[in-house]
Amino acid sequence: MKNRKPFSAFYYMKENRGRAAICIFMMFLATLMFLAGNYIYSELYTFEKEFEYSDKLVVVGLQSTDEEYRDFAAFTKDVEEDDQLEFVMSSALGFSGMQHGTVLHLEMGGWTYTFNSVSDMEKVFDHLGIEGDFSKCGHQSMIISQDFAKDRGIKLGDKVDRSFDKSLSSEYTVDAIIDDGSFCTFYIFEDDDRLGRLYIYSDTMEGEELYNYVRKLAGDRKVQVTESERDAVLPELQIFYVLFYVIDILIAVVLAVTINSVVTGQYLKRTYEFGIYRALGRSRKEVKAKVAAEVLLMNGIASLAGFLAIFLFTYLMNELVYRPNGLYLLYGSRIAFTGFIICDLLILFPLILSKGRLMCKADVTDF
Numbered sequence: 594m595k596n597r598k599p600f601s602a603f604y605y606m607k608e609n610r611g612r613a614a615i616c617i618f619m620m621f622l623a624t625l626m627f628l629a630g631n632y633i634y635s636e637l638y639t640f641e642k643e644f645e646y647s648d649k650l651v652v653v654g655l656q657s658t659d660e661e662y663r664d665f666a667a668f669t670k671d672v673e674e675d676d677q678l679e680f681v682m683s684s685a686l687g688f689s690g691m692q693h694g695t696v697l698h699l700e701m702g703g704w705t706y707t708f709n710s711v712s713d714m715e716k717v718f719d720h721l722g723i724e725g726d727f728s729k730c731g732h733q734s735m736i737i738s739q740d741f742a743k744d745r746g747i748k749l750g751d752k753v754d755r756s757f758d759k760s761l762s763s764e765y766t767v768d769a770i771i772d773d774g775s776f777c778t779f780y781i782f783e784d785d786d787r788l789g790r791l792y793i794y795s796d797t798m799e800g801e802e803l804y805n806y807v808r809k810l811a812g813d814r815k816v817q818v819t820e821s822e823r824d825a826v827l828p829e830l831q832i833f834y835v836l837f838y839v840i841d842i843l844i845a846v847v848l849a850v851t852i853n854s855v856v857t858g859q860y861l862k863r864t865y866e867f868g869i870y871r872a873l874g875r876s877r878k879e880v881k882a883k884v885a886a887e888v889l890l891m892n893g894i895a896s897l898a899g900f901l902a903i904f905l906f907t908y909l910m911n912e913l914v915y916r917p918n919g920l921y922l923l924y925g926s927r928i929a930f931t932g933f934i935i936c937d938l939l940i941l942f943p944l945i946l947s948k949g950r951l952m953c954k955a956d957v958t959d960f
Contacts, residue, residue, distance in 0.1 A: 600870065600879075602886035612859050617895045619852045624899025626841050626936045630929025631907070633837045635696045635922050640826055642775035643704045646721050647822035648800040650706070651807045654817045655685050655789035662789075664814040669791060671810055677795050678807075679720070681713040683782070685789025689760040690778040691737075691753075693744050696915060696922050702760065703741070703776035704822050706792065709783055720794050725771040735765040736779040742770050743919030834928065841932045845939035853944055860884075860948050867955035881949035888945050892937065 598604050606613040655665045672678050690703040708714035711730045718724070730736065735753065747753065747767055754764040765780065795803055800821075808818050867880060907922050915922050923929075 600875070600883060602883065602890045605887055606890065609859075613891055616852065616856060616859075616891050617898070619848060619855065620892050620895035620937075620940065621899045621902075623845070623848055623936045623940055624896055624903060624933060626844065627900070627925075627929045627933040628903045628906070629841075630837065630932040631903075631923045631926050632696055633833050634926035634928045635920075636699065636701075636833060637827075637830055638921065638923055638926075639693070639695055639701060639776055640822065642773055643777050644821075644823045644826075646706075646775070646777065647704065649721060649794055649803070650717065651793040651804055651821075652706075652819040653791040653793060653807065653811070654819065657815075661815040665789065665816050668811055668814050668816050672791065672793060675810065677797055678793055678810075679716075679795065680791045680793045681708065681716055682788045683707045683709045683713070683790045683792065684784035685787050686782070686784065688778075688780050688782070689762070690776075691741075691745065691758040691760055693741060693776045694918065694920065696920050701776070703778055705778045705780065707780040707782050707790070708792075709781075709785070709788065711781060714779065714781060717792055717794065720796075723771055723773050725769050727769050729768040730781055731768070732781060732783045733763065733765050734768040734781040736769040736771060736781075737767060738771050738773050738775050738777070738919075740774055740919030740921075741776050741778075742767070743917065744776075837928065837932060838935070841936055842939065845936040848936070849940045849943055852940060853947065856888075856944060856948060857951070860951060863952070864955045867952040871953075871955055877953045880952050880955075881945075884949040884952055885945045888941060888948070892941060896937070 653668070655661055669680075669682070672680050684707060686707075688705045688707045690705040692700045692702055695701055706717070708717065711727055711734075714730070714736075715727060718727075725736070727736070737747065742748070745758075747770075749767055749770050751767045752764055753761060753767065755761050793803075793807055795806075798806055804818070804821060811818055870880060870883075904924065907924050910922055
């Protein structure tokens with residue numbers, strides 16, 4: 594076993610700490626794509642609760658408050674008579690959501706829901722699983738989450754209007770703050786004269802099934818079945834994913850070329866070493882396995898150090914920066930893992946293959 598020790602990957606790293614440290618640091622940089630992926634997906638994460646609510650609540654409105662009212666009234670009657678559906682009705686007027694921040698310092702607009710009364714809101718909230726104290730709510734009340742309130746610096750009882758957020762069309766009082774983690778804006782606006790929006794929900798259906806059921810019930814009638822927020826938002830955010838993967842590949846190529854140059858210089862200095870291995874009877878397969886083991890060991894150490902550093906960074910940023918402002922940087926996500934794997938493999942495969950072949954050519958008789 595003692596004679597096999599110099600042929601081990603760990604032995605090389607132990608005896609060449611400086612060279613190995615350089616390679617490990619450069620491979621460490623690849624793990625930063627994992628952090629970048631978490632930042633990208635954290636943007637989408639701010640919509641997760643809104644997607645959940647939208648899957649359970651279909652919004653149907655008048656296309657015109659005058660011409661299509663007859664179709665809307667007929668559709669409302671069909672919904673009322675359908676045993677599988679429940680609904681509440683609200684004003685046909687439009688209400689915009691306030692802007693909120695993100696970990697990438699982008700301004701996003703949240704989904705909005707407007708109810709004609711506190712009792713209607715509580716019916717829907719009960720279906721969505723939202724709890725809170727709504728005893729102070731009434732006409733022109735606004736209900737937002739604790740995270741939203743932290744992000745915008747809002748306190749219970751504050752009055753907000755267009756001077757606070759340009760999306761607002763009137764003055765509202767924040768009469769309830771809920772703990773649901775969403776960036777939705779819920780309004781109560783009593784308007785019995787202009788009812789023209791239905792919030793439809795079901796105890797047996799949700800998501801695509803519910804939307805398709807409502808669309809089928811609407812048929813050719815001129816009512817506006819609003820698409821789910823998931824379908825509305827995800828296509829707009831695809832550009833983030835495209836840019837991330839393009840940047841991911843570009844960085845991988847740059848790192849691969851740079852690391853390959855550094856490692857090539859190191860392995861050229863070891864040509865005599867590998868020539869001796871070949872002279873002692875080590876096969877090409879064994880030489881390639883040794884090169885692969887060295888590269889993979891350095892990559893494993895770099896990845897472990899990178900993930901530990903990212904975890905610590907994420908924890909500190911969440912506790913000191915993001916959570917106090919109602920935001921959250923994810924510790925892991927599918928896009929982050931995918932981005933890291935792509936970057937890492939684009940570095941490792943060419944490196945292992947090229948250096949393995951290079952060292953197989955080593956011949957002790959060349960010296």
